[in-house]
Amino acid sequence: MSERTRIRGVAQREPARPRRAEGAAVLALQPAPGPRPAGxxxxxSQATVAVRGELDRDALWAIDYTIGRASIEAGRIVLDLREVTHxxxxxxPELVARRRELRARGGExxxxxxxxxxxxxxxxxxxAELVLCRTPDEAFTEAALANAGAARRRHQ
Structure with missing residues (x-):
């Protein structure tokens, strides 16, 4: 869209849109919170919290809140930071605490x-105790391997 539009032959200025700071974090949750499929x-069940941009402390707290919301419906959460630059x-430490909470409930x-x-x-x-992977697709393969390794070490 242009900055000006013509309405009935009169040039009018469009309302200013709020601008996002360059590099500001953008957050998305997939799937949207809601009931799980029957059975x-x-x-x-799995949810992905995808983030891009630069993450300051406030953005990380928003992410922690979003993970908390997602964990109501899904036990397996992928935090997708592939497009994060800082x-x-x-x-x-909040992310580590959230992982511990999920694991205590049987999630990841x-x-x-x-x-x-x-x-x-x-x-x-x-x-250091967070499970890191390169893509969301391999997320729970990595988690399963990490959990199996931890279980073996406990039983030795």
């Missing part, structure tokens, strides 16, 4: 991250 167990380390939180810079921030700021 699907909580532990087997991550504030201060919010990482897996983080899909492509950027090595973001992965290093996650690891260095207390996220």
């Amino acid at each position: 699907e167990r909580w532990e087997d 991550l504030d380390y201060a919010g990482v 939180l897996v983080v899909a991250v492509r950027n090595p810079y973001v992965a290093n921030i996650l690891k260095a700021s207390g996220g």
